Amino acid sequence: MVTPRLEIDLVKIHHNARCLVERLASRGLTITGVTKVALGSSEIARTMLAAGVHSIGDSRIENIEKMRQAGIVATFILLRTPLMSQVGQVVAHADISFNSELDVIEKLSEAAQQQNRSHRIVLMVELGDLREGMAPEDLAAAVRRSIELPNIEVSGIGTNLACFGGVKAEHQQMTHL
Numbered sequence: 001m002v003t004p005r006l007e008i009d010l011v012k013i014h015h016n017a018r019c020l021v022e023r024l025a026s027r028g029l030t031i032t033g034v035t036k037v038a039l040g041s042s043e044i045a046r047t048m049l050a051a052g053v054h055s056i057g058d059s060r061i062e063n064i065e066k067m068r069q070a071g072i073v074a075t076f077i078l079l080r081t082p083l084m085s086q087v088g089q090v091v092a093h094a095d096i097s098f099n100s101e102l103d104v105i106e107k108l109s110e111a112a113q114q115q116n117r118s119h120r121i122v123l124m125v126e127l128g129d130l131r132e133g134m135a136p137e138d139l140a141a142a143v144r145r146s147i148e149l150p151n152i153e154v155s156g157i158g159t160n161l162a163c164f165g166g167v168k169a170e171h172q173q174m175t176h177l
């Protein structure tokens with residue numbers, strides 16, 4: 001072997017995704033298959049969708065664009081806050097994005113109006129991991145403002161745990177959320 005390489009076994013990915021989909025379905029939960037670790041690989045996205053995942057998530061809008069161009073039909077979620085400079089691309093290619101800042105949500109609304117589309121957002125709340133999200137005390141005002149914005153639909157709230165600060169998703173955080 002001359003250079004390091006990854007061997008990706010789609011049969012295993014299908015098996016693992018299927019196991020999760022089935023186990024969580026019995027609790028009324030759906031899962032999003034995440035493609036960001038493989039640069040938005042269309043083969044991996046197709047495999048996870050065939051295994052029954054509800055949607056595809058990626059942190060890069062370029063990856064989402066690439067999967068759409070490859071003909072993948074799915075609900076696409078941008079798993080991080082859109083860059084101000086990319087709101088047009090985000091509205092055009094992602095169905096849902098995760099958001100922590102009203103300034104960005106206002107720009108998404110403007111872009112969505114220009115494109116005559118509606119864009120769904122998940123409002124992120126910071127619960128100790130310090131990676132992203134607004135302070136819990138700012139959430140209610142952000143929801144009130146966001147639901148007033150044209151062409152923006154608030155899909156829900158979310159939080160990011162077990163990432164930057166290593167705060168685990170335990171009972172306390174989930175109850176707080």
Ligand SMILES: *Cc1c(COP(=O)(O)O)cnc(C)c1O
Pocket residue numbers: 036059060079080081098132160
């Ligand atoms: C992956 C991820 C990010 C960061 O994405 P990059 O591609 O490293 O910029 C931010 N927030 C969430 C929730 C993520 O899953």
